[in-house]
Amino acid sequence: MARDIRPAAMPPPLTVTGPVAWVRQNLFSSPLNGFLTLLGAWIAYEVLANVVNWAFLNATWQGEDGSACTREGAGACWPFVQAKFGQFMYGRYPDGERWRVDLTYALAIAGLAPLLIPRVPGKLWAAIYLAGIFPLIAVVLLLGDVPGLSYVPTQLWGGLLVTLVVSSAGIAWAFPIGIILALGRRSQMPIVRMVSVGFIEFVRGVPLITVLFMASVMLPLFLPENVSIDKLLRALIMVALFSAAYLAEVIRGGLQAIPRGQFEAADALGLSYAQKMGLIILPQALKLVIPGIVNTFIGLFKDTSLVLIIGIFDLLGIVQLGLADQKWISPATPITGYVFAGIVFWIFCFSISRYSQMIERRLAAGGQRTTTKPLGE
Amino acid sequence: MIRLVPTAIATAGALIAMTAGAVAQSKTLDAVKQRGQLSCGVNVGLAGFSAADDKGNWTGLDVDYCKAIAAAVLGDAKKVKYVPTTTKERFTALQSGELDVLARNTTWTIQRDSAQGLSFVGVNYYDGQGFIVKKAAGAKTGKDLGGATVCVQTGTTTELNLADFFKASKLQYKPLVFEKADEALRAYQADRCDAYTTDVSGLYSVRLQMAKPDDHLVLPDVISKEPLGPAVRQGDSQWFTIVRWVHFALLNAEELGVTQANVDQMAASTNADIKRLLGKQDEFGKGLGLDNEWAYRIIKQVGNYGDIFDRNVGAGSRIKIDRGLNRLWTKGGLQYAPPIR
Numbered sequence: 232m233a234r235d236i237r238p239a240a241m242p243p244p245l246t247v248t249g250p251v252a253w254v255r256q257n258l259f260s261s262p263l264n265g266f267l268t269l270l271g272a273w274i275a276y277e278v279l280a281n282v283v284n285w286a287f288l289n290a291t292w293q294g295e296d297g298s299a300c301t302r303e304g305a306g307a308c309w310p311f312v313q314a315k316f317g318q319f320m321y322g323r324y325p326d327g328e329r330w331r332v333d334l335t336y337a338l339a340i341a342g343l344a345p346l347l348i349p350r351v352p353g354k355l356w357a358a359i360y361l362a363g364i365f366p367l368i369a370v371v372l373l374l375g376d377v378p379g380l381s382y383v384p385t386q387l388w389g390g391l392l393v394t395l396v397v398s399s400a401g402i403a404w405a406f407p408i409g410i411i412l413a414l415g416r417r418s419q420m421p422i423v424r425m426v427s428v429g430f431i432e433f434v435r436g437v438p439l440i441t442v443l444f445m446a447s448v449m450l451p452l453f454l455p456e457n458v459s460i461d462k463l464l465r466a467l468i469m470v471a472l473f474s475a476a477y478l479a480e481v482i483r484g485g486l487q488a489i490p491r492g493q494f495e496a497a498d499a500l501g502l503s504y505a506q507k508m509g510l511i512i513l514p515q516a517l518k519l520v521i522p523g524i525v526n527t528f529i530g531l532f533k534d535t536s537l538v539l540i541i542g543i544f545d546l547l548g549i550v551q552l553g554l555a556d557q558k559w560i561s562p563a564t565p566i567t568g569y570v571f572a573g574i575v576f577w578i579f580c581f582s583i584s585r586y587s588q589m590i591e592r593r594l595a596a597g598g599q600r601t602t603t604k605p606l607g608e
Numbered sequence: 609m610i611r612l613v614p615t616a617i618a619t620a621g622a623l624i625a626m627t628a629g630a631v632a633q634s635k636t637l638d639a640v641k642q643r644g645q646l647s648c649g650v651n652v653g654l655a656g657f658s659a660a661d662d663k664g665n666w667t668g669l670d671v672d673y674c675k676a677i678a679a680a681v682l683g684d685a686k687k688v689k690y691v692p693t694t695t696k697e698r699f700t701a702l703q704s705g706e707l708d709v710l711a712r713n714t715t716w717t718i719q720r721d722s723a724q725g726l727s728f729v730g731v732n733y734y735d736g737q738g739f740i741v742k743k744a745a746g747a748k749t750g751k752d753l754g755g756a757t758v759c760v761q762t763g764t765t766t767e768l769n770l771a772d773f774f775k776a777s778k779l780q781y782k783p784l785v786f787e788k789a790d791e792a793l794r795a796y797q798a799d800r801c802d803a804y805t806t807d808v809s810g811l812y813s814v815r816l817q818m819a820k821p822d823d824h825l826v827l828p829d830v831i832s833k834e835p836l837g838p839a840v841r842q843g844d845s846q847w848f849t850i851v852r853w854v855h856f857a858l859l860n861a862e863e864l865g866v867t868q869a870n871v872d873q874m875a876a877s878t879n880a881d882i883k884r885l886l887g888k889q890d891e892f893g894k895g896l897g898l899d900n901e902w903a904y905r906i907i908k909q910v911g912n913y914g915d916i917f918d919r920n921v922g923a924g925s926r927i928k929i930d931r932g933l934n935r936l937w938t939k940g941g942l943q944y945a946p947p948i949r
Contacts, residue, residue: 555653
């Protein structure tokens with residue numbers, strides 16, 4: 232008799248498949264690993280529990296002033312952020328005029344979208360709009376002093392608005408200046424080269440805080456009385472020049488990485504200097520140094536906080552100003568304010584960094600084909 | 609607190625500024641009137657003295673001095689351009705003409721009054737170093753601090769004053785020094801020391817940062833002199849006189865019982881001193897280059913010194929600083945103004 236009943240297929244033992252096996256293999260493969268896993272989990276739990284307690288469970292959600300946040304073991308003081316949120320975003324920009332800031336943001340996004348998102352068409356027009364038209368519109372909108380728009384002096388600007396204005400204008404100016412300086416430093420013409428090297432080395436040898444301080448304090452002493460350049464504008468120029476010097480060195484690194492053959496090939500084609508750089512060299516060089524460029528920009532974004540030293544309130548400065556308001560003094564207020572500023576800075580810097588990685592992958596697509604199939608073999 | 613290095617930098621700035629200032633003998637008053645705005649340097653954020661409220665308006669004791677000057681000179685306390693200045697840039701901002709007056713909790717010293725080209729008009733807040741202690745420890749005055757551990761920031765005059773005080777009192781103490789004021793404060797909060805010391809105006813804000821403010825006590829002792837006051841550029845005596853008498857008018861008004869609330873009833877008073885203050889008798893405004901209602905407007909729009917003190921740092925505020933040395937001379941304090949006569 233042949234048995235035709237097949238034994239039912241047993242599932243594989245739990246020890247080799249499924250989540251249990253995964254845990255065994257990856258987390259508890261040896262006594263040491265098991266110990267480290269437990270230790271790690273314990274540390275993560277302790278930290279997370281404290282953060283959750285502070286930000287949510289022990290936090291204060293409602294209150295009229297700092298006394299609501301004054302108690303033993305008080306967590307975050309969120310009513311403070313709520314009360315000051317408008318100031319954190321716009322500084323002391325008049326309430327009724329804040330739509331102008333929002334409109335400026337919207338116009339900037341409208342111009343940036345085609346340039347930043349590969350699928351959106353109209354790149355050339357967007358570039359012309361952003362480089363030529365948008366800055367004018369932004370200045371008129373934000374500053375006013377034209378029929379229909381009241382004058383809002385930069386004294387009243389603050390918070391995230393100032394952080395964004397300083398960093399975006401800094402980036403927009405630093406990039407072209409940085410390219411020119413980088414090319415100048417590699418130039419054959421002695422005067423151009425010396426000026427570029429001199430500028431770059433001077434700026435790199437001086438802390439930004441000193442440069443800002445000079446712009447704020449010393450400059451007015453040298454100018455004739457009644458002639459004053461707007462404080463924010465002074466800071467803007469200094470931040471832009473400062474970043475340009477750092478950027479120039481980053482770009483020079485990219486230029487040096489381009490093989491000589493590329494230069495010679497461009498020359499052999501009879502291209503002019505501008506064509507050679509614009510069409511052959513710079514596109515390759517800039518692609519190579521995207522991480523460095525983004526690094527400089529993120530650094531610039533965070534360095535904007537230094538403008539507080541000359542009495543301009545960026546995001547961090549305006550948070551600190553809020554901390555001085557006696558209405559909100561409490562044990563929890565300072566930490567809450569700084570955590571809020573930290574989160575906002577992190578959101579922006581992290582977005583810039585993720586975006587740059589996306590661009591890097593796209594631009595690297597051409598290079599990957601050659602690297603996966605080496606020629607030598 | 610005076611730090612040595614910034615002082616040296618500021619002095620260098622002042623030397624340059626003085627040469628620049630000598631050329632420009634412009635009348636600040638005319639400039640202010642022409643501009644229609646008073647450019648007033650304030651702190652970038654100091655509780656009770658200069659801070660922005662929830663609506664973004666500047667408030668504080670120093671800010672109210674800006675308002676009082678604007679009310680006297682321009683007729684409207686709102687016509688002030690507040691210029692937030694940091695410790696390092698405040699003097700050069702004044703010397704370069706960016707500011708008309710500096711009302712920024714600045715200590716009046718001979719060096720600033722002479723070499724740095726400033727003229728202090730008076731003292732709008734007598735500050736000085738004090739102590740905060742835990743009530744449970746039982747200390748009531750500085751003399752009870754014998755054997756105490758005191759948290760203090762290093763490298764400032766605070767540390768030296770502390771040593772002098774205990775030496776003069778012939779008491780033992782143990783200083784616990786920290787690089788930053790925040791660290792010293794946290795050590796006090798963590799019970800590492802019995803007392804924390806800094807300027808009294810700061811101690812009251814510090815108290816509010818405690819989990820239980822009522823468990824802490826600011827001792828009445830003031831062991832150093834930190835007279836804070838508004839300052840103007842040297843070389844414009846008319847402007848100096850105006851700002852100085854704005855300060856005196858605030859004090860005289862309190863002494864005469866003229867407050868923001870009752871100034872209009874007081875205008876009908878028959879008391880000659882009040883009539884002179886409010887411009888109903890004689891013409892003292894003319895001597896200042898102002899009209900005769902200058903003091904009336906200050907009190908109507910801003911209040912007298914007591915109003916300003918109470919609202920910003922005193923009983924009417926959350927900080928609740930004891931008037932102490934800042935009481936009028938008639939009430940045992942130091943605030944004294946020459947008469948308007």
